[in-house]
Amino acid sequence: MQKTLDRLLTCLAWLSGGGTLLAVSLLLVFLASHGMPGIDAALFFGDTPWLDALLARKPIFGGIWPALVGTFSLVFLASVFSIPLGIASGIYLAEYASDHRHSLLDFMVDLLSGTPSIVMGLFGFTAILALRKTFLPGARTGLLLAGLCIGLLVLPYVIRTTESALEGIPDHLRLLGPSLGLTRWQNINKVLLPLAGRGILSGAILAVGRAAEDTAVILLTGVVAHAGIPGSLADKFEALPFRIYYLAAEHRSPQELEQGFATALVLLLLTGLLFLAAVLLQRSVERRWKTR
Amino acid sequence: MCAGSLALAILSLVVAYPAALGICTLVHGLARGLSARFLLALVHFMTSIPTVVYGFVSVFLLVPRLREWFAVGSGFSLLAAVLTLSLLILPTITLVLHSRMEQLDPTLRLAAEAMGFTPVQQVRCVLLPAAARGLTAAAVLGFGRAVGDTLVSLMLAGNAAQFPHSLFASIRTLTAHIGLVLATDSQSMAYQSVFAAGLLLFLLTGAVSLLIRKSGGKNRGL
Amino acid sequence: MSTRTTKSICRVALVVFALILWSSAGTASAAALDSFAGLEGTIDIAGGTAHIPVMTDAAKNIMTFNPKIRITVEGGGSGIGVQKVGEGLVSIGNTGRALSEEEIAKYGLKSYPFALDGVAVIIHPDNPLSGLAAEQIRDIFSGKITNWKEVGGKDGAIHLFTRDEASGTREVFWEKLLKKGPIATGANVVASNGAMKSAVAQDKDAIGYAGIGHVDQTVKAVVLDGVAPSQENAMNGSYPVVRKLYMNTRGEPSKLVKAFIDYILSPEGVAIITKSGYLPLK
Numbered sequence: 001m002q003k004t005l006d007r008l009l010t011c012l013a014w015l016s017g018g019g020t021l022l023a024v025s026l027l028l029v030f031l032a033s034h035g036m037p038g039i040d041a042a043l044f045f046g047d048t049p050w051l052d053a054l055l056a057r058k059p060i061f062g063g064i065w066p067a068l069v070g071t072f073s074l075v076f077l078a079s080v081f082s083i084p085l086g087i088a089s090g091i092y093l094a095e096y097a098s099d100h101r102h103s104l105l106d107f108m109v110d111l112l113s114g115t116p117s118i119v120m121g122l123f124g125f126t127a128i129l130a131l132r133k134t135f136l137p138g139a140r141t142g143l144l145l146a147g148l149c150i151g152l153l154v155l156p157y158v159i160r161t162t163e164s165a166l167e168g169i170p171d172h173l174r175l176l177g178p179s180l181g182l183t184r185w186q187n188i189n190k191v192l193l194p195l196a197g198r199g200i201l202s203g204a205i206l207a208v209g210r211a212a213e214d215t216a217v218i219l220l221t222g223v224v225a226h227a228g229i230p231g232s233l234a235d236k237f238e239a240l241p242f243r244i245y246y247l248a249a250e251h252r253s254p255q256e257l258e259q260g261f262a263t264a265l266v267l268l269l270l271t272g273l274l275f276l277a278a279v280l281l282q283r284s285v286e287r288r289w290k291t292r
Numbered sequence: 293m294c295a296g297s298l299a300l301a302i303l304s305l306v307v308a309y310p311a312a313l314g315i316c317t318l319v320h321g322l323a324r325g326l327s328a329r330f331l332l333a334l335v336h337f338m339t340s341i342p343t344v345v346y347g348f349v350s351v352f353l354l355v356p357r358l359r360e361w362f363a364v365g366s367g368f369s370l371l372a373a374v375l376t377l378s379l380l381i382l383p384t385i386t387l388v389l390h391s392r393m394e395q396l397d398p399t400l401r402l403a404a405e406a407m408g409f410t411p412v413q414q415v416r417c418v419l420l421p422a423a424a425r426g427l428t429a430a431a432v433l434g435f436g437r438a439v440g441d442t443l444v445s446l447m448l449a450g451n452a453a454q455f456p457h458s459l460f461a462s463i464r465t466l467t468a469h470i471g472l473v474l475a476t477d478s479q480s481m482a483y484q485s486v487f488a489a490g491l492l493l494f495l496l497t498g499a500v501s502l503l504i505r506k507s508g509g510k511n512r513g514l
Numbered sequence: 515m516s517t518r519t520t521k522s523i524c525r526v527a528l529v530v531f532a533l534i535l536w537s538s539a540g541t542a543s544a545a546a547l548d549s550f551a552g553l554e555g556t557i558d559i560a561g562g563t564a565h566i567p568v569m570t571d572a573a574k575n576i577m578t579f580n581p582k583i584r585i586t587v588e589g590g591g592s593g594i595g596v597q598k599v600g601e602g603l604v605s606i607g608n609t610g611r612a613l614s615e616e617e618i619a620k621y622g623l624k625s626y627p628f629a630l631d632g633v634a635v636i637i638h639p640d641n642p643l644s645g646l647a648a649e650q651i652r653d654i655f656s657g658k659i660t661n662w663k664e665v666g667g668k669d670g671a672i673h674l675f676t677r678d679e680a681s682g683t684r685e686v687f688w689e690k691l692l693k694k695g696p697i698a699t700g701a702n703v704v705a706s707n708g709a710m711k712s713a714v715a716q717d718k719d720a721i722g723y724a725g726i727g728h729v730d731q732t733v734k735a736v737v738l739d740g741v742a743p744s745q746e747n748a749m750n751g752s753y754p755v756v757r758k759l760y761m762n763t764r765g766e767p768s769k770l771v772k773a774f775i776d777y778i779l780s781p782e783g784v785a786i787i788t789k790s791g792y793l794p795l796k
Contacts, residue, residue, distance in 0.1 A: 006412045009314075013322055013412075016314030017331055023379055024338060027349050034352075061574050107505060114497040116440025118467045122490040132601065140558075140603055213342030216442035219471055224560075224588035226570050228577065236558060236586045241344040248348045248447060250708030264348045268341060275340035359717065366673035366717050368702050451678075451703035462702045472678050472705060 031265055038262030044068070064263050066229045070143075070237035071212055073230060077147025078211040082155045083204050089155075090162025090200070095188055113156030121220035124149035128221075141222035144233040149217045154207035161203020165196035165285075198288075202281040209274040213267065215241040240267045293489065296463035299456040300373055300445060301438035307378035309431060312385035313420075320393050320419055321411035332390070338383040347447035350376040355448065364460040368450035371459040377444045385434040392426025393419050429504050436500035440493065442467035466493050546782035547579040549773045554582035557774055561595020561608035562682050563706035564631055564725040565759055567790040569608070572778055575786075583770065589706050592682030599623065599762050605771045607762045610682030610725070622765050627758040628778050629792040632726040633687045634735040634743035634755075636711070638718045643667045645737035648691060654721060657698030662719065674701035675713050675722035683707060686757040687723045691738075727791030745793045759792065 041050055046063035060066055093105060124145050131139040169192060177187030193200075223242045230237040240263060247260030315335065319328045350372060359367030396419060404418040420427070442465075445451075450462025451472060464472070466489040473486055559569050566589055573585035590598070592609040599607025600621030613625055635651055637643065646654075646665060653659040654672055663669045676697050677684035688694060704710050707728045714720040715732035726743055729735045735743045738753065747753035761775055777783050784794040 006410070006416065009317055009416055010322065010412050012310060013314040013317035016311035017318045017323070020311065020315065020338075020379075020382065021331070021334065024334060024341075026353070027341075027346070030353050031345070031349055061570075107501065110501040110505065111498055114436050114440070114501040116442065116467060116493055116497060118440070118442040118470050119490050119493050119497075122470055122486070126487070129601070137602070209340055213344065215342075215344045216467070216471065219442075224558075224586045225566070226573065226588075227586035228584055231556075231584060235556065235584070236588070241342055244344045244348050245443065245447065248351050249704065249712065250706055251712055252708060260348065264345045268345050271340045271342055272337070275337065279336070356716065364671065366675070366702055366713075366720060368713075452700050453703075454699040462700060464703070472703065473680070 031261060031268065034258070035261035035263075035265030038258040039265065043259060043262050043266075060228065061226075062259075064240065064243060064259070064266070066227065067238040067240045067243045067263070068266075069229050070223075070227070070239045071241070073143060073237065074147055074150060074218070074239060075208055075211045077143065077233075078150040078154060079204070079208060081148055081151030082158055082207060082211075085151075086155050086158025086204075086207070087162045087200060089159045091166065091188060091193075093159065094163045094166035095184070095192070109156050109159050112152070113160070115153075116216070117153055117214050118216040118220070120149050120153050121217040124217070124221040140234055141220075141236070142234045143222065143230050143237050146218045146221040146223065146237070147233075149221050150211045150214060153214060153217060154210050157207040157210060158200075158203055161206070162196070162200050165199025165203070166192055168199065169195050198281045198285045202278040202285070205274050205278040205281070209271045209278070212274070213241055213271050215239075215245055218242055219245075240270075293453060293464050293466050293469050294492070296370075296445075296449070296453075296456050297439055297465040297467070297493075299370060300377060300449065300463065300465055301435055303370070303374045303459075304377040304381060304438045305431065305435055307374060308382045308385055308434060311378070312382055312389055312430065312434075315382075315386050316389045316393060317412065317415045319390060321415040335383045335386050335390075338379075339387070343380060343441065343443045344447075346376050346380055347443045350444075350448055362460060364458075365462065366450065368448060368462055369460045370449060370456050370463050373445050373449040373463075374459070376448055377438055377441060380441065380444060381434045381437045384437050385430045388430040388433055389423070389426055392423040392429070396422050432500055432503045436497050436504075439496055439500075440467065442471055446471050546777060546780045547576065549776065550576055550580045550583060553580065553770050553773060555768075555770045556584040556586070557606065557771055558586050558588075558604040559606045559608065560588045560590055560598045560604040561606075561762075562592045562610040562759065563589040563708060564610050564683060564727060564792075565608040565761075566706075566708070567727070568629070568759075568778070568783075568786055568792065571786045571790065572774070572783060575782070576774070576777065585774070591678060591680030591705070592685070593680030595762065596621075596623070599764055602764060605763065605768070606774070609760045609762060610757055611685050612758065612760070613762065623762045624765065624767070626761045626763075626775050626779070627795055628761060628783070629759040629787045629794055630745075630748060630756060631759055631792050632743050632745065632748035632753050632756045633683055633691070633723055634726050634729055635691075635721065635723050635738065636714050636729060636733040636735055637721050638714060639732065639734045640718055641667065641734060643736070644734070645740065648739055651736075651738070652692050652695050655692055655698065655701070656696045657700065670719045673717055673720045674698055675710060675720055676701040676703055677710065677723075678703050678705050682757070683723065683725055687755060690755045690757075691723075725792075729791070745791070749793050758795070 042063065044063050044065045046061050048060045048063065093102060097105060125141065128139050128141050128145055173195060174192065177191040182190065218239055219242065222236050223239050224236045225246050227236050227238050244260060244264050244267060247256055247263065251257040251260055315331060319332055323331065354375060355367040355372050358369065358372055400418060400422060401414060404414045409417065445465040446468040449465060449468065451464045451468055452462035453464045454461065456463045469489050470486050566587060569587045573587060576583055577585060592611055595607035595609050596613065596617050598604045600623060613623055617623060635646065643666065650659065650665050655674065659665060660672055661669065662672055688697065704713050707724045710722045710724045711728050711733055714722045726735065726745060726748065741747055741753050743753050748756045761778065763771060767775060787794045
């Protein structure tokens, strides 16, 4: 009986390991083989000459450049909202909060990180409708709203990594400041934050990656299929993940389908690079504490 | 639609959870050294693959195959969504399990080894029981991720608002309902139902967070 | 050898002809686009997905002529068109059906019909069937007939595709062809005309419905009771499942939006409408 169980578990282990490896490599190979041929200047700029497109002298049709710009603006906005707020909350949670408040806030953060992104989008959409009915009748769904909602979505990532980066600092370093007569804030500002810097940064990068890939939030807060490069914060916008979703359902020709594959590959490369950066930073943090 | 959401989430968990257990067994027992590190790196990498990419590839790789192999329905089905979604929540579950097993006292493991346990026995008789609370937390967290996902079900499940009576049936989840129907005009029942669905989802994931707290773990938002 | 030369001559002739057409279109557009000179601002368009090809082509011409104008186009379905334009979230809401009395009264909407479109039943091009009776289609969509064999096709389960609740195409199809009969709950739901076409084009046993303007060689339009769903038959009234395509604004449109609507109704707009496979109204 025990033997059979062991054998079963061994089987399951190798099967699941092999299966996962197979599934992921299948996904990557399929995407690369279909997407690679489609990556060229036309993918990004359509028929528009690239210089005109980059300088926004001419609008772009059929290219993913506006979607790329849209995604970058979205990520930028989300970072502006979530990173300072997240780091501040993380510091508060790790260094200031009393036990009672800590557990309450902790639960709030858990709640926020568990909220599905479509619910976050619905929240944004409802907020705009409410704003329009009350004191801001001109409010529309657009870049600003989407950025805010995504910022809210990735906020827990920043809070959590900041908190754990601070908590991960060894005690002898943590006590160094106060023993030299530094105030609490001086200690955080001059000793702890610089020490936790890389850990916090890796969390921020992960948050950026999450912001770049989310589709459900923007689905309800102002993404459209054709918009060009956004001119202001209130404008509707295009975004890479939405473009992939859109092309999957309504490609009108084999060329558009190929563009879909190429776009998916571009997005994967983007998030993959961000992920790699975060991992490398994390590694260097770990190595730093180990050498001591 | 509630039934659709639950069926999809539970079935995905049924597929992904044993796989996550298996991977942890590999990493902590059977495969040591380089191959274990590689497998872990792979699982970490999977977290960075965008959901929409999983969905996109499945539409063109998985759905046509399902249609040909089983010849039941159009391929856009509960099954297609389950397979893809389980791949999506696999890293979440695996990483929670892994971190719990890593936090265990290393002497526990040494003691087991000294008593002559094989690697598989170590995992089965010592490590897994010791990480029991982590087992629950990982399951609950995976369930939360699965219920909250929109894109996979919207792209793959077929979106028919009916009771999921078979694996090959086309189903609609709460999340996909919100995405699909926010469209209809503000007077109809469907429009109201979007907000009901949103509230329900929020309560569901709130309950998940509460459960994770109860099981003593922190939701690190993996 | 000689056939090859004639072929290449033909090809050259075609290219020359296309060039002439293109250049004449270019001069025509300059005239039609003049009303956009000096204007700037944003037009947001949402709603009926059948309209999207016309709207994006028009937007492309206008934005190339005057880059200071931004035009965004999104789908969602006719329902979203009414709601968004009514709530003031977009400037133009498209519908593939006439507005209801309540909708006009509630939001004070103004309608601009611009094209006629038929709704065709579509199947995969490899499906040997070419025609169906209206009664058969009703039975297929209600779920009474589940195998292609029962309507004279090859043996195989029928895969139903329908549209979401916000769709105007669905409403017209349901009213005029299904006579408000039931649609099986197990039918797959897709979110736009384009998505319907690509879903049916990928599935040999699929049946769905889409605006005739969206039908191309990747899908086959089913002959209904002996009448082919062509734009001619839609125009002369022999094909019964037709609807008009509308642009709607809340109250009087602004100068820029008015210019856009006039452009769609101008000869240049008519050319775009025809190119997209729809019938201009005049």
